[in-house]
Amino acid sequence: MLLLIGYGNPLRRDDGSGPALAGMLAARGGRDDLRVITVQQLVPELAQDLAAADITAVLFLDASVSGCSGENAVSIQPLSGVSPSPVLGHHFSPAELLCYAELLRGAALPAWQLTIPGIDFGYGEGLSASAEKNLAAAFAKVLVFLRKITLQ
Amino acid sequence: MSVITVTINGIEGSAPAGATLLEACRQNGVELPTLCHLEGLTPIGACRLCLVQVEGARRLLPACVTEAQEGMIIQTHTEKLVKYRKMTLELLLSERNHICSVCVANGSCELRTLCAQLGVDHSRFEYRCPDLPPIDTSHERNGLDHNRCISCTRCIRACDQVEGAHTLDMEGRGIENRVIIDMHQTWGSSRTCTKCGKCVNVCPTGTLFWKGSTVAEMEKEVGFLQWIRGGREKKTWSYL
């Protein structure tokens, strides 16, 4: 079972592209080996979802501030390295969450992070044209990715 | 009772003569969304959610007030109808300030339930954020919060047609319309209100509520209307 976690704040425009992509994938259906979660931000409790016995891999879907656009702007990278916790927030990075999940399950969990560049992170709903384009590219990319990891 | 034949979404069905299209649809297992309609109150065809397409009719027809005719061919869920229903709900969401998360009717709200059923999770249209009269909690039992009102007039009709008090009415027109108590006074000072609570129970949203209710605490009971009306017709309570 692949766990997809789309996170971000849909009320901050392009920041909502992670949950949007998760929603698109959930709506597409057709596969019973996917579990989709959308959240505003990553909190420690999610480690327990990641560590669930039936989960074999995880893909984080997130927005990024790079502002790029085009097909290559969207990237899927394996998760690596861990950074210190945030100074002022009470939320987690995917890598931190993954560390905890691995600790809880006692084994490594293959994980990737997909980032969708955006430009407008102001208050409001809906994505900018650029982020929307990137979202479409990300959708296509995820589908390819999903096919690939099933083959493995 | 004579029976007529209608075709709903390509399937033949029957309905008693004199039934509305809405009744005909529901009797044949086709569910149509409604908001202003409530069994026991005069239908007014205002919310436009039950619009259906009838072959040969120039316009879309509100099922709640259109009488079913022999041989009618009805479409209830065409792409266009579904789209318009969603837009109608989006318009309602944009009209006033609907904040479900802190609403007393969270969980029992007909507007929200319909939105969930039709897949409307936000409104594309801009919030109008109107200036509304303050919440009226001057009544001994009931409260009125204009933020959540969808102007369906169910409360007004229940008060007028079932209770016979006609305490509630509507002032203003168009987007400026507001439910008022008597001649626009506070509910607590109304001398016509019988405190029967029918208005609160028929309100589809959290506009009318029991005072003191907190988030998601309102539970509404609408079945009593038919009971009262049926009882009156059958003279259940007649002592003569």
Next chain:
Amino acid sequence: MTREELRTMAMKEQEQKAAFRCRLLVCYSSPCLSSGAEAVYKALLAAVHERNLDVEVDVTRTGCVGPCSRGPLVTVRRPGCEDVIYQHVTPEFVVRILEAHLVENRPLTENVLPGDVPFFAKQLKVVLANSASIDPESLESYVSMGGFTALSKVLEEMTPEQVVEEIKKSGLRGRGGGGFPTGLKWDLVRKAQGEKKYIVANGDEGDPGAYMDRTTMESDPFLVLEGMAIAAYAVGADQGYFYVRAEYPLAAERLAKAIKKAEKAEILGNRIFGSSFNFRVDIRLGAGAFVCGEETGLLTSIMGRRGQPYPRPPFPANSGLWGSPTLINNVETFGNIAPIINRGGDWYASIGTEKSKGTKIFALAGEISNTGLIEVPMGITLREVVYEIGGGIPGGAGFKAAQTGGPSGGCIPADYLDTPIDYDNLASLGSIMGSGGLVIMNDRSCMVDVARFFMDFCRDESCGKCIPCRVGTSQMLGYLEKICNGSAVMEDLEKLRELAEMVQETSLCGLGFTSPNPTLSTLRYFRAEYEAHIRERRCPVGVCVMSEVPLRELVAELPRRIREGSKA
């Protein structure tokens, strides 16, 4: 009153008027009154009296003459002479008119409105035939022009079926906007089951710039009452309601007087013309809601309820006032009835086009030389109306569009100037005949701004009962405002179009489903103007002030503004 007495009354009045050496007719309808007709009339009366001319000269306050922007208007009528019409008459000038015609026996040359101008020549007056000649408050005056002969004729010579047939034969269609065949409607009400039936005259005219019905009611109230009485006879009703909006006090006052006089003369009330036919008319004043011009809204208002439409069917013809069959027609429609009965349905059907018979009254307004009220045969082209009757566009500007049908209508661009005006052609151009408002716009008008203006009207006038109209018009207005102030993005245009279609198809009544018409028709013919507002943030004709910025572009826009601000 008997038919004979009616004839006597007419003859007596005709003889009396013919005895005058000269008749001075002061137009006394609202436009002329608002430009000073009352002072003119008083000055004229005083001057006549002063000169001891009371026996020789008749001074009459009449209905509307037509070229309203030129008022006050005074017509001098002398036996054997052509009428001379003076425009822009002042109290001083009217004395000079009197002196010139009666003392010096020589018409003035100043301020004369030539009678052979296309404004008059191209018109064909049926409903307004008497308007410029009679005193609206005088029963005798109306009778002298053949008034109530049609009513007496149907009562004595025709069965209700024959009356309905005659109306059907005439091809008359409802003048309130929808264009439903009048004869057919009468037939429906006549055949409807019901002990009690009602006649309702819709005088709740509310389109901005339109005043056809007001003028008809003010200029010839008896004509409309006669039409109602004939209708009542035809469908079997004995009670009528005249619904007049309260903003038309003069119309209501003249109607009230007319009803009283007609009742006193036993032309209305019981046993009319000695027959067994009874018909009473009561006036109901509307409180100024546009939606009460919609027939079901009007009916609920008459019944004393909140003026809101209800879904049809059931149609009023079957279930109207208090559930009884009700015939509701527009004022102008009723104004056509007596002429049709008098001159025959065939005569009426010979006027106009194949599917739109007879004449239509229009209120010409906007950027046009001759603003005023005109009555023209159906099928006349827009070009004739604008350039001949209307005298063209003033100030050297070009014609851009004509808005017909008020807020429910659409804008017709110059390409269609040669289209004959009738119900079906207007509908195919995305507009409607409406009640007859005709607003001309020159090339300095911004069509988005025009759409915004009408949408504002519709939002304001929406009754609020159904959601698409109540919230949809408000949302559409919001998007139009954004387009006009520069803060819209192309997505908004798409939302606007989508809403327009939705409101058109799903609203409960005519107000709602026609409210997107100005927007849709301008989008259809002037889309480039909309796009210029959004993409280039520029109003092509410079009407709109683009002071706002789309939220999304604000980030990029702000530094520029700050730079410019610091330079300034």
Next chain:
Amino acid sequence: MATMLRIEPVTRIEGHAKVSIYLDDSGAVSEARLHVVEFRAFEKFCVGRPFYEMPGITNRICGICPTSHALASVKAGDAIMGVAIPPVAEKLRRIFNWAQYIQSHALSFFHLSAPDLLLGFDHDPATRNVMGLIQKFPDVARKGIRLRGMGQEIIRILADKSIHQAWAVPGGVRQPLNAEKRAAIQAMLPEGFETIGLALELLKKSFAQFADELTTYDFPSLFAGLVTHEGGLEHYDGLLRFTGSDGTLIEAGVANERYRDYIEEASEDWSYLKFPFFKPHGPYNRSESAGMYRVGPLARLNVCDFAGTPRADEELASFRKLGNGRTVTSSFHYHYARLIEILFALEKIAETLDDDEILDDWVRAEAGVNRLKGIGMVEAPRGTLIHDYSVDRNGIITDVNLIVSTGHNNLAMNRTITNIARKYLQGDSVTEGMLNRVEHGIRAYDPCLSCSTHAVGRMPLVIRVISPDGSVVQEFSRG
């Protein structure tokens, strides 16, 4: 002209807080400021709502401590109704609040501060993070997650929802506890005790390596917090006590409704977070830290005379040895205090659940509006939280004043980062070590600034050294 250094957490979303360090002409630190730039206007939009809706609205101020806001709000509601709520309802609310302490303190300690505290600032930066923590202390890391989860789970058991619940209402609570639910909570407690014992042991061992920080974070101030009528540690109700740095009682027990006589709020134009100060000590003066007081775990342990449970009292005694025997003035020890409070919360929950009375189903009092003002004061994990409502006779809110815990600590946080900057800034260049300590210095207070807004998991810090003419002399970016 002074030079300004700005440390800005560059989140991809507009920042919620940033730090500026001001240098004087000689290049020494004159002042450091913590800017809170999120404006939320809760006080404005609550006006016009009925008071019984307030718990539902105000608990959305925060996603970390919604429970505290809900409790302050329902207590203000109780005051407006003028009722004493059923005793069992009060006990359930207390359990609710302690559960909140467990989850919030666990998040702060185990997830956010533990890498720094247990690995030390001098640990290799590449592994001074969760990964490093897991490698070195796998058991602590694992237990930390479970402890936070346990707090959330108790809240969920009581209120059917762990965040933004609507269970606590003016007059009491909506549903009683049943035997099954009680057993579920009781079953979780032993593991909690075990975890906290382990954490306390590790933390106490680490103090030796933080000698510098302990003194840098040490400054005199007043302390404020609620105490029981007997002077014990209190989190839900009680009297507001102020003490001095030396442990003297300034105000032994102020009734909640008189808080305005002691606390006044000042504003600065560079921060949306207000600056409350102790009013009896004269007018507001930020540079002299007049009227500065601290709230939160450290302050609560300083103001109380005793904890009231055996194990917490034992820990409290050893805690006090770190100070002058009564008062601990270094903000570094907020961490230690937090662990003691978790221990206290576990003990109190266990004790309260033991009594069968807790299963009684009479948990809600009914009343209308009987007072036009209501003040609800609770101890939130981060400190004293005050909800102050005025209503009309129909119960519609006419005025709201909210003093949040982080606000009370505003002056102290500014003071802490000023101290750190003074000690660790070398010339006009910002070092890695200083950055770490600025971060940590703020985190000691566990401020709640960025609630409900999502920021990139990693918040890189960017430091710019700007010369008086405005040009960037040096830019330092990490992450």
